Amino acid sequence: MTQHIKSFAGTRVMEAYGDTFFLYDPDGDLPPERRLPFATIVTDDNYERVSELSEPGAYRLNIGLTKATYTAMFGAVPTERDDQGVLETGFDYAERDRVMPHPVYASQHWVCVVSPGEATLDAVRPLLAEAHEFAARKHANHARRTAS
Secondary structure (H helix, E strand, O other): HHHHHHHHOOEEEEEEOOOEEEEEEOOOOOHHHHHOOOOEOOOOOOOOOOOOOOOOOEEEEEEEHHHHHHHHHHHOHHHHOOOOOOOOOOOOOOOOOOOOOOOHHHOOOEEEEEEEEEEOHHHHHHHHHHHHHHHHHHHHHHHHHOOO
């Protein structure tokens, strides 16, 4: 999965605490405050425990989508959180190989797949391409605004 995401033009990879963050940064010069990933791979339960990533080999692919794509897939973004800050969507966040709203960032149009495999690969590839294209558009828009 990492190799596939790295193949998108202008993608920069950052790693921290065993997790991988994919940013659109074609010149490698984004200031820290603008380093927002379009996809991430998380390998442990540091951020939340509902995905059960402590199981051997488990990881979660997270993808930032446009509002239009997110709502076409899942409807309105969730707003209710449990006492751990996890969004209440009706999904079992520990389920493997299923595209679903992100447990924490669905309200920002993020989706995830825990341990993607055959059931989700055909769905995940175009979502990653869209997330990359969206990040590239935001980058280009920012460059135009700051050049004026």
